[in-house]
Amino acid sequence: MTAPVSPRPPQRLAARVVPYWILGDGLTSIVLTSLAWFLGRPWLAENWEHWSSALENVLLGLCLGSLSLALFIPPLNYARWRYGFVGDLLLMRYGILFVEERAVPVRRMQHVDLVRGPIERVFGLATLVVFTAGNEGSAFRVPGLPVDEARELRDRIVQMRGDGRL
Amino acid sequence: MKLGSCAIASCRCVVTDDSDPPPLPPGSDPDRKQSHDNDAPWPAPEQDAAPWPVDDVYDGDIDDDDLDDDEPAPDEPEAKTEDDATVLARGHLHPSILLLRLLDALRQVAFPVILGLLQPWFLVAALGLFLLQLTYSVIRYLTLEYTLTPEELRIREGLLHRQERRIPLDRIQDLGFESTILRRALGLTVVLVETASGRGVEARLDALSRAHAEHLREVLLAARLTAVAKSAERPAADAADDTDVATTSDAPAAPAEPELEWLVHRSTTRELLMRGATDMRLSAFAVTGYAAYELANQLGFVTQLAGIAQTFHNWLSSLPTVVVLAVLAGLMFLVVALGIVTSTLGNLVQFHGFQIVLRGDVLQRRYGLLTTRQKTLPRERVQRVTIEQTWLRRLLGYSVMKADSAGGSRPDGQDTSAGWDVVVPLTKATTAHALLPALLPGIENTHFEWHRGSKKLVIRTALQGCMLAGVAIAATWWRLEANALFALLLVPIWAILGVLVWRNLGWASGDDFFALQHGIIGKNFATVPTKKVQAVVVRQGIVGQLLGVADITVYVAGGSPTCIPDLTLRDARKLSHDLGQRAAIAAARDW
Numbered sequence: 001m002t003a004p005v006s007p008r009p010p011q012r013l014a015a016r017v018v019p020y021w022i023l024g025d026g027l028t029s030i031v032l033t034s035l036a037w038f039l040g041r042p043w044l045a046e047n048w049e050h051w052s053s054a055l056e057n058v059l060l061g062l063c064l065g066s067l068s069l070a071l072f073i074p075p076l077n078y079a080r081w082r083y084g085f086v087g088d089l090l091l092m093r094y095g096i097l098f099v100e101e102r103a104v105p106v107r108r109m110q111h112v113d114l115v116r117g118p119i120e121r122v123f124g125l126a127t128l129v130v131f132t133a134g135n136e137g138s139a140f141r142v143p144g145l146p147v148d149e150a151r152e153l154r155d156r157i158v159q160m161r162g163d164g165r166l
Numbered sequence: 167m168k169l170g171s172c173a174i175a176s177c178r179c180v181v182t183d184d185s186d187p188p189p190l191p192p193g194s195d196p197d198r199k200q201s202h203d204n205d206a207p208w209p210a211p212e213q214d215a216a217p218w219p220v221d222d223v224y225d226g227d228i229d230d231d232d233l234d235d236d237e238p239a240p241d242e243p244e245a246k247t248e249d250d251a252t253v254l255a256r257g258h259l260h261p262s263i264l265l266l267r268l269l270d271a272l273r274q275v276a277f278p279v280i281l282g283l284l285q286p287w288f289l290v291a292a293l294g295l296f297l298l299q300l301t302y303s304v305i306r307y308l309t310l311e312y313t314l315t316p317e318e319l320r321i322r323e324g325l326l327h328r329q330e331r332r333i334p335l336d337r338i339q340d341l342g343f344e345s346t347i348l349r350r351a352l353g354l355t356v357v358l359v360e361t362a363s364g365r366g367v368e369a370r371l372d373a374l375s376r377a378h379a380e381h382l383r384e385v386l387l388a389a390r391l392t393a394v395a396k397s398a399e400r401p402a403a404d405a406a407d408d409t410d411v412a413t414t415s416d417a418p419a420a421p422a423e424p425e426l427e428w429l430v431h432r433s434t435t436r437e438l439l440m441r442g443a444t445d446m447r448l449s450a451f452a453v454t455g456y457a458a459y460e461l462a463n464q465l466g467f468v469t470q471l472a473g474i475a476q477t478f479h480n481w482l483s484s485l486p487t488v489v490v491l492a493v494l495a496g497l498m499f500l501v502v503a504l505g506i507v508t509s510t511l512g513n514l515v516q517f518h519g520f521q522i523v524l525r526g527d528v529l530q531r532r533y534g535l536l537t538t539r540q541k542t543l544p545r546e547r548v549q550r551v552t553i554e555q556t557w558l559r560r561l562l563g564y565s566v567m568k569a570d571s572a573g574g575s576r577p578d579g580q581d582t583s584a585g586w587d588v589v590v591p592l593t594k595a596t597t598a599h600a601l602l603p604a605l606l607p608g609i610e611n612t613h614f615e616w617h618r619g620s621k622k623l624v625i626r627t628a629l630q631g632c633m634l635a636g637v638a639i640a641a642t643w644w645r646l647e648a649n650a651l652f653a654l655l656l657v658p659i660w661a662i663l664g665v666l667v668w669r670n671l672g673w674a675s676g677d678d679f680f681a682l683q684h685g686i687i688g689k690n691f692a693t694v695p696t697k698k699v700q701a702v703v704v705r706q707g708i709v710g711q712l713l714g715v716a717d718i719t720v721y722v723a724g725g726s727p728t729c730i731p732d733l734t735l736r737d738a739r740k741l742s743h744d745l746g747q748r749a750a751i752a753a754a755r756d757w
């Protein structure tokens with residue numbers, strides 16, 4: 001269904017974004033599921049008269065489900081993620097259930113942020129955020145870039161903006 | 167006549183300065199006098215009762231925007247007394263403001279004074295407060311000084327806590343005037359300096375005399391044009407587009423040319439009355455609905471407690487049902503009529519004498535009965551223009567025209583309630599469309615090829631209805647059992663809604679503009695200059711992916727985003743890419 005009129009953004013994220021996502025996003029779901037399983041289950045079994053083994057199986061299913069989602073979503077997400085320049089346009093395309101395709105004329109951007117969280121730093125990754133004058137929904141956010149590439153991209157964007165105005 | 171500027175802004179009227187005689191004495195300028203004195207409803211209503219002492223100066227001043235001559239304005243005695251020639255205007259607040267401050271101070275001590283009748287030492291406190299307030303006002307009045315240079319507007323104030331605010335001219339978007347009835351009686355106006363930062367009012371001068379305010383605006387707008395032209399000069403020199411070069415090379419000279427006012431629209435009383443009558447605010451509906459509910463509830467209450475209000479009940483039931491219904495309907499009608507009357511009055515007061523004129527490249531609106539407002543909007547800041555029709559207005563062929571400007575949409579809602587984004591309060595839809603070129607020059611030459619959305623939109627909304635029905639049935643089955651199946655009615659309702667949405671939906675992408683029409687029962691038209699596009703987003707939900715349709719959202723600075731639902735993915739991608747490319751090209755050309 002790819003229309004020839006709109007080129008696919010050329011670049012992919014760094015592959016090590018997958019373990020980063022698994023660790024980052026997965027960590028929360030691991031904590032939550034283990035809380036539910038190791039604390040919530042005994043508490044429910046003791047205090048709730050309707051607790052049954054069937055319900056226990058449901059809970060087990062939920063826990064395993066969310067854990068496996070945390071494992072499987074990042075690779076899928078990685079496979080879908082594309083970004084890059086096509087001419088003066090910065091494009092990105094991402095998402096599994098909800099797919100978004102963004103296009104920003106970079107010369108219109110207001111400022112660029114390079115964000116690096118603690119786990120991101122361990123993996124040598126960075127998130128690039130390009131702000132335009134449009135409101136909140138129009139910010140352009142590329143996670144999981146190798147630091148060098150992110151810096152290069154940022155410099156390129158800033159330069160593109162700069163060569164016109166002053 | 168400059169050909170370049172005319173090619174770009176076809177409705178811009180420019181007269182050359184060459185043959186212009188030196189500033190005429192007030193009252194003898196044929197054209198501009200007319201547009202200012204006779205046509206303008208702004209000063210007109212009050213002129214007989216309380217003519218401003220400064221009126222003559224003000225009118226003479228309009229002609230005097232010869233910046234390059236660097237002549238001090240006749241009504242600016244303080245301009246350039248001490249500084250070099252770079253100061254374009256300088257001044258203080260009008261002394262009459264002290265009178266207003268005195269009134270304010272009196273109002274504030276009124277309560278302590280009343281208390282003072284009971285407890286004498288309150289009087290002392292009140293006196294102290296009064297003096298303090300007055301001293302503060304006097305100090306503020308004495309120390310506040312504004313200075314306009316070719317680069318910036320400086321506002322300095324304070325004795326102990328000194329503050330100087332500098333606002334670069336090319337950041338100033340609007341200079342608005344606002345004057346309450348009291349200030350108007352004194353010939354004063356509040357000057358609001360608006361920047362494009364989106365924070366709304368950046369500085370407030372409360373208050374200047376009308377003449378000074380008008381003069382400041384003239385000089386500031388002219389200087390702003392020069393400043394903007396200067397900053398645009400260099401990059402435009404290597405732009406391939408020669409119309410661009412023509413404009414920029416003209417621009418520095420442009421402020422020297424006195425420009426005619428072009429009346430874009432003036433609201434008739436009839437239009438304003440219609441606006442009020444067709445104003446279906448949610449609040450009005452809520453009030454009506456609540457009143458009706460209350461009434462019905464009370465009647466039901468009466469019938470139930472037959473034992474207590476037996477006589478009333480008997481009397482009620484003795485009446486034929488038709489009469490009861492008629493009474494109910496009458497009351498409903500009364501409530502609705504009251505709502506209409508209040509909203510009509512409100513609209514008349516708010517938009518009384520509304521007129522919008524185009525001077526050079528700046529739109530200027532004036533309106534208001536009690537509090538008069540004057541608001542300028544440079545055309546280049548217009549990000550989006552909408553023509554809105556609620557179903558009632560659509561039925562009558564009327565519409566409201568609004569313009570989003572950079573920094574013009576504010577979340578606090580304060581300004582929208584004062585009608586700051588309204589360009590035309592109400593007019594025939596055909597007239598509104600005919601007025602578009604005045605706001606967006608070039609749109610008259612744009613060929614719009616209208617497209618419809620995908621018919622799958624109806625399927626998607628029907629599916630949504632199914633989902634809703636499913637949830638509703640599942641949630642209520644245990645209680646309603648088979649009756650819960652009535653929720654299935656949601657499916658056809660949603661499908662019909664989908665059909666309505668699809669029928670009203672249309673989009674068009676011209677060379678420099680992008681347009682959208684949407685609505686369910688009402689109809690809204692929105693158009694965005696492609697060069698203002700900040701970002702384009704194509705979104706696909708789960709159902710959208712299954713059906714191969716996508717929504718597209720276009721973001722502009724400050725304005726609310728424009729969204730077209732349910733295009734085919736191919737159309738959406740094509741449109742997104744087109745818009746993005748055009749915006750990128752425009753951005754490259756701008757700089």
